[in-house]
Amino acid sequence: MPVVVDIDVMMARRKITVGALADLVGITPANLAVLKNGRAKAVRFSTLEALCEALDCQPGDLLRWEPVSPET
Template sequence: MTVVVDLESMMTHRGIGVTQLANLIGITPANLAVLKNGRAKAVRFTTLDALCEVLDCQPGDIIRWVPDAPGERD
């Protein structure tokens, strides 16, 4: 299974950059970049809540699950 972060496309759609969004949700631009680039191991619900509020979206607009193709499981 793969969890895909679609934050960058939502940010582009809303016309907001990393620094501005990070300031609005109260995290560092570096931590937001880690999440945006799909390198985060976890995301706090408070962060997800803030992202959804600022971007006016649902959690599923930012994060989605993609099943493994047959034979790709470890």
């Protein structure tokens, strides 16, 4: 997948657990795990905003695009 989710990186930098972050954001730990592991098909802007507020970061700190390399 060309969009890479770096929520786990920011969580490690901020030394926060999945449970604590889920409480701050207002989502379940299971839904946060889906986001964190890159299995989500979409993310609401309100959730992204809450993640950025809780982790004191920008959306670009949580999401990045990597081009897909062509198979040779």
